[in-house]
Amino acid sequence: MTTSATTQSGCETCPAHAQLAQMGVSLGKYDHLVALAGNPNTGKSSVFNALTGLRQHVGNWTGKTVMRAEGGYTLQNLRYKLVDLPGTYSLLSASEDEEISRNFLLFGRPDCTVVVVDATALERNLNLVLQVLEITDRVVVCVNLMDEARRKGLEVDVRSLSRDLGVPAVPTVARTKEGLQNLVQTVADVISGAVTTKPVRPPHPPELERAVDELVPLIEQSAPGLPNARWVALRLLDGDHKVRQALLSGELSDLELQQSAPVEEMSSVVALQGRQ
Amino acid sequence: MTPKVADPQTVLLRADTLRREIGDDFRDRIVFSLYADAQRIADRSVHVGAKRGWDWDQKIDRIVTSPVLGLPIMLGILALIFWITIVGANVPSQMLAESFFVIEGAAVALFTDWGVPGWITGFIWNGVFRGLAWVVSVMLPPMAIFFPMFTILEDLGYLPRVAFNLDWLFRRSGAHGKQALTMAMGFGCNAAGVTATRVIDSPRERLIAILTNNFVPCNGRFPTLIMLATIFVGAAFPPAFASLAAAGAVVGVVLIGVGFTLLASWLLTRTVLQGAASAFTLELPPYRRPSMLRILYTSLIDRTIFVLWRAILTAAPAGAVIWILANIDVAGVSLAQRSADFLEPLGFAIGLDGVILLAYVIAIPANEIVVPTMLMVYMGVGSMSDVTSYDEIRTLLIDDQGWTMLTAVNLMLFSLLHNPCATTIITIWKETRSAKWTTIGSLMPLVFAFAVTFAVATIWRLFA
Numbered sequence: 001m002t003t004s005a006t007t008q009s010g011c012e013t014c015p016a017h018a019q020l021a022q023m024g025v026s027l028g029k030y031d032h033l034v035a036l037a038g039n040p041n042t043g044k045s046s047v048f049n050a051l052t053g054l055r056q057h058v059g060n061w062t063g064k065t066v067m068r069a070e071g072g073y074t075l076q077n078l079r080y081k082l083v084d085l086p087g088t089y090s091l092l093s094a095s096e097d098e099e100i101s102r103n104f105l106l107f108g109r110p111d112c113t114v115v116v117v118d119a120t121a122l123e124r125n126l127n128l129v130l131q132v133l134e135i136t137d138r139v140v141v142c143v144n145l146m147d148e149a150r151r152k153g154l155e156v157d158v159r160s161l162s163r164d165l166g167v168p169a170v171p172t173v174a175r176t177k178e179g180l181q182n183l184v185q186t187v188a189d190v191i192s193g194a195v196t197t198k199p200v201r202p203p204h205p206p207e208l209e210r211a212v213d214e215l216v217p218l219i220e221q222s223a224p225g226l227p228n229a230r231w232v233a234l235r236l237l238d239g240d241h242k243v244r245q246a247l248l249s250g251e252l253s254d255l256e257l258q259q260s261a262p263v264e265e266m267s268s269v270v271a272l273q274g275r276q
Numbered sequence: 277m278t279p280k281v282a283d284p285q286t287v288l289l290r291a292d293t294l295r296r297e298i299g300d301d302f303r304d305r306i307v308f309s310l311y312a313d314a315q316r317i318a319d320r321s322v323h324v325g326a327k328r329g330w331d332w333d334q335k336i337d338r339i340v341t342s343p344v345l346g347l348p349i350m351l352g353i354l355a356l357i358f359w360i361t362i363v364g365a366n367v368p369s370q371m372l373a374e375s376f377f378v379i380e381g382a383a384v385a386l387f388t389d390w391g392v393p394g395w396i397t398g399f400i401w402n403g404v405f406r407g408l409a410w411v412v413s414v415m416l417p418p419m420a421i422f423f424p425m426f427t428i429l430e431d432l433g434y435l436p437r438v439a440f441n442l443d444w445l446f447r448r449s450g451a452h453g454k455q456a457l458t459m460a461m462g463f464g465c466n467a468a469g470v471t472a473t474r475v476i477d478s479p480r481e482r483l484i485a486i487l488t489n490n491f492v493p494c495n496g497r498f499p500t501l502i503m504l505a506t507i508f509v510g511a512a513f514p515p516a517f518a519s520l521a522a523a524g525a526v527v528g529v530v531l532i533g534v535g536f537t538l539l540a541s542w543l544l545t546r547t548v549l550q551g552a553a554s555a556f557t558l559e560l561p562p563y564r565r566p567s568m569l570r571i572l573y574t575s576l577i578d579r580t581i582f583v584l585w586r587a588i589l590t591a592a593p594a595g596a597v598i599w600i601l602a603n604i605d606v607a608g609v610s611l612a613q614r615s616a617d618f619l620e621p622l623g624f625a626i627g628l629d630g631v632i633l634l635a636y637v638i639a640i641p642a643n644e645i646v647v648p649t650m651l652m653v654y655m656g657v658g659s660m661s662d663v664t665s666y667d668e669i670r671t672l673l674i675d676d677q678g679w680t681m682l683t684a685v686n687l688m689l690f691s692l693l694h695n696p697c698a699t700t701i702i703t704i705w706k707e708t709r710s711a712k713w714t715t716i717g718s719l720m721p722l723v724f725a726f727a728v729t730f731a732v733a734t735i736w737r738l739f740a
Binding site for chain 1 (some may be wrong): 283284285286287290291292295297303304305306307310311313314315317318319320321322324325382477523559562564567570619629696
C-alpha cells in the first residue's frame with residue numbers, strides 16, 4: 001500500500017485545496033459514490049456537514065441520525081455523492097440500522113467507504129472497521145476527534161494504523177474542518193487507484209476457511225453479480241436469518257436494484273432533521 | 277455432492293451441513309478474533325502520553341447520574357432554564373408588542389386617510405396583522421432564549437444522562453429507556469420527538485413513545501405556560517420571588533407531563549400494547565465543549581425560525597378567521613360570540629370557558645396561537661385597545677373576563693394534555709402509516725385533557 005504524502009502543512013499548496021466545493025443536496029448526476037460509516041457519536045454527521053455544506057442535525061448523543069442522509073461535494077471537477085449511514089457498532093447483529101448499513105455497503109456499491117472512528121476510543125471503533133474491511137476493499141479510515149484525543153493525552157499514530165489495516169487513515173477534527181482536505185483527497189486517490197488498498201483480513205481458523213471456500217462458488221452461481229460472496233458465505237455459516245431469507249427469496253438481487261435506483265427526496269429529509 | 281446448478285435451496289443446505297461440521301461456537305470465535313485484532317492494532321497505534329489528564333467525565337458522571345443526586349440536579353437545571361427564559365423574555369416581549377401596535381395604529385390611520393374601506397383595513401390590520409404580531413411578540417423572545425440553552429445541553433452530552441436517570445421509570449411502565457431521549461426532543465417540537473422515536477428498535481415500544489410524546493409541552497405551548505405561570509402563579513407571590521415561583525410552576529407542569537407520559541405508557545403496556553421492556557445499552561458520550569457558533573445557528577435558524585415561521589403561517593389565517601367570526605353578525609350577535617356561547621357549558625364543566633375552547637378549535641394547526649386567538653376574541657377585534665404587557669393581560673383576564681386561579685390551572689393542564697397539533701398528527705401518520713394509531717395518538721390526549729380538567733374543576737368547586 002502506498003499513501004499520498006500530503007501533510008497538514010502541505011494543504012494550502014495541494015491542488016485540491018481551492019477546489020473543494022460543497023454541493024448540498026443539489027446534485028443530479030454524480031461521478032463517484034462515497035459511503036460514510038462509523039460508530040454512533042464519532043462526529044460522523046459533523047464530517048458529513050463539513051463536506052457537503054448541509055446542516056444535518058448534530059447532537060452529542062448516540063443514535064440521533066435517524067435517516068440516511070445524502071449530499072454531495074465536488075473536488076477537481078468530479079462530483080462525489082456522500083451517503084451518511086446510520087451509526088452502528090457492528091454489522092453482525094440484526095438491528096435495523098446495521099442492516100441498512102451493511103446492505104448499502106454490499107449492494108449500494110460505493111466507490112469508496114469512509115469509516116469515521118473516534119480517536120479516543122480506537123479499540124472499540126476498530127471492530128467496525130475490520131467488519132467493513134471484510135465487505136469492501138476501498139476504505140479510508142477517518143480518525144476523528146483528534147483534538148479530544150490530544151486533550152486526553154493520547155497519541156494516535158495514524159501511519160502505524162494505516163499500515164496495520166492496509167487502508168489509508170487520515171487524522172481529522174471535523175468540527176474545525178482540520179484534515180478534511182486530506183480526507184477528500186485520499187478518497188479521490190483511492191477511487192482513482194493512485195492509492196491502492198490491501199485491507200487486512202485476519203485469517204479465520206482453517207476449517208472455517210475451507211467451508212467458506214466451498215460455499216463461495218455456490219453462492220456466486222445462485223446469485224450472480226453479488227459483489228462479496230465471501231461475506232455472504234460467512235453470514236450463512238453464522239446462520240444469519242436475514243441473509244438466508246434474502247438468498248431464498250432472490251432478494252439479494254432485488255436489493256441490488258433498490259440500492260442503485262436514484263434516491264430523491266433528500267432535501268426534505270435533511271429539512272426534517274433540522275427541526276429538532 | 278457438489279451440484280451442477282446451485283439454486284438457493286442447495287446453497288443453504290450445504291451451508292447448514294458445513295455449519296454443523298464447524299460447530300456452533302462459530303459466532304463466538306469470529307467475534308473473539310475480531311476483538312483480539314482490534315485490540316492488537318489499537319495497542320500498536322495509540323500511545324498514552326505521560327501527562328494523562330484528570331478524568332473529568334467520570335467525576336461529573338458520578339454526580340449527575342448518581343441515584344440520589346441525579347434527579348434533583350436534573351430538575352434544578354430545568355428550573356434554571358425556565359427561570360432564565362421567564363426573566364429574560366418579559367421585557368423584549370413587551371417591547372415587541374408595543375412596536376407592533378404602533379405599526380398597526382399607524383397603518384390603520386394611513387389606510388383610513390387613503391379612503392380604504394373599513395372592512396379591508398380591519399381584515400388586514402386588526403385581523404391578519406394582529407394575529408402575526410401576537411405570535412411574534414409572545415413566542416420569539418422565549419424561544420430565542422430557551423432553544424440555545426436546550427441546544428447547549430444537547431451538545432454538551434447531557435441528554436443521554438437524562439435518559440440514564442429516567443431509564444428505571446420508563447422500564448417500570450413497560451416502555452423503552454430511550455423514550456426519555458425522544459421525550460426530551462419533544463420539548464423542542466413534538467413532531468421532531470415523534471420522528472426521533474426511530475432510535476427505538478422494538479415496534480411496540482416505539483409506538484408507545486410516539487403515542488405519548490405529546491404529553492411533554494413543546495415549544496409552541498411553553499409561551500402559554502410561561503405566560504400563565506407569570507400572570508397567575510408569579511403574581512400570587514411577593515415580587516422578589518415571582519419569577520422563581522413562575523419557573524417552579526412551569527417545572528411542575530413539565531413534571532405532571534412526564535407523569536402522564538409514564539401513566540399512559542403503563543396503561544398502553546397493560547392494554548393494547550402488551551409486552552416486556554427490552555434491554556438496551558446506552559453509551560454515555562464524553563462531555564464536549566459546545567461550539568457556540570453552531571449552537572446559535574442550530575437553535576436560532578433551525579429551531580427558532582422554523583417554529584416561528586410555522587406559527588406565522590398559521591397565525592395569519594387564524595387571525596383572518598377570528599376577524600371574520602367576530603365581524604359577521606347573525607341576528608345582532610357575532611359568529612365568534614355565538615360559537616363561544618355554544619361551547620360555554622362544556623368549557624365551564626372543565627373549569628375553562630367557551631372562548632378558550634373556541635381558541636383551541638381555531639388553533640388546531642398550531643398550538644402557538646392559542647393565547648393570541650383567545651385574547652383577540654376576548655377583546656373583540658373591533659376595539660382598538662392594545663394589550664402590551666402582562667399586567668394589562670392580567671387585568672383583562674381577571675377583571676373583565678372573570679378568570680380565577682382555577683381557570684389558569686386548568687388552562688395549563690389542558691394545554692399540556694390536549695390533542696397534538698396538526699403537524700404532529702401528520703408526523704404520527706407518516707411514522708406509523710396507520711389510521712388506527714394516528715387516531716389513538718390524537719384522541720387519547722384529548723380524553724386525558726377533558727378527564728383531568730373536569731376532575732380538577734369539580735373538586736376545586738367542591739372545596740372553594
